Amino acid sequence: MPSFAPRSSQSSAAWRLSACIGPRNAVKRSRNFARGKEGLVSKTGRLWFAVVGLAAGALAVWSGENEAREAIRQADIAFSKATVERRLEGFSSFIAEEVTTIRPNQPLVRGKRAFVDGWAPLLNNASRGVTWQPLLAEASSSGDLGYSVGKAEWTKSDAQGTRVVATGKYITIWRKQKDGSWKVVFDSGIQDKPPDTK
Structure with a gap:
């Protein structure tokens, strides 16, 4: 059927x-x-x-950038702390051999020795000091280069012993080293205009 x-x-x-x-x-x-x-x-x-x-690849890159960004921020915090505690020695320990900077009315400064020597008058003087704090940090997608931007405070004592404070901003470029640490390869900053006391 x-x-x-x-x-x-x-x-x-x-x-x-x-x-x-x-x-x-x-x-x-x-x-x-x-x-x-x-x-x-x-x-x-x-x-x-x-x-x-x-x-998945994009997520891995994003995760790597975040890790590097935080590592740079922490390195900058440690850099300031070492400078306060160990002065010129602590400052020098975070500087790469190939560091470069620019200063007003001066030739380009290149190399660790020349760079550190420029900071010696400030950091070898007990009546003067500098501290800073990163406000933001960014890193390259490769995770081995980045920068931090923040605010800085310079202090000194005048002839009467009064503490004088100047503020400013800075930018620091960091490069990751073979041992995993981060070192400064460029650093420069500007001071804010002093407040009007009139």
Whole structure:
């Protein structure tokens, strides 16, 4: 007895195709259609995996930048603390050999010795001092270079022993060393205009 059960959409499509173009051609085209669907699924899967891979890579880069950014911020805090506690010696310990800076009315200063020598008059004088605090830090996507920007405070005692304070801003560029530490490769700053005392 012939069965009148409802055909699935795929078998119904194959039956109509067979009726129009003949059984042999219908089977051939049906197989091609199935292969086309499989190919589409395969391409979609590959695209999905590519998207997931790109997202994972971007997340890894973002995570690395965050770690480097925080490492730079902490290095800058430690730099200021070492300078306060150990003066010129502490300051010098954070300076890279290839450091560079710019100063008003002076040639470009290059090299650790010349850079540190420029700070010696301030840091070897017990009546003077400097502290600073990073306000922000940024890092490259490679995670081995970055900068910090912050506010600084210079202090000294005048002839009467009164403490005089000057404020300013600075930018420091850091490079990660082979041992994982961060060293200063560029540093410069500006002092704020003194307040009007009139």
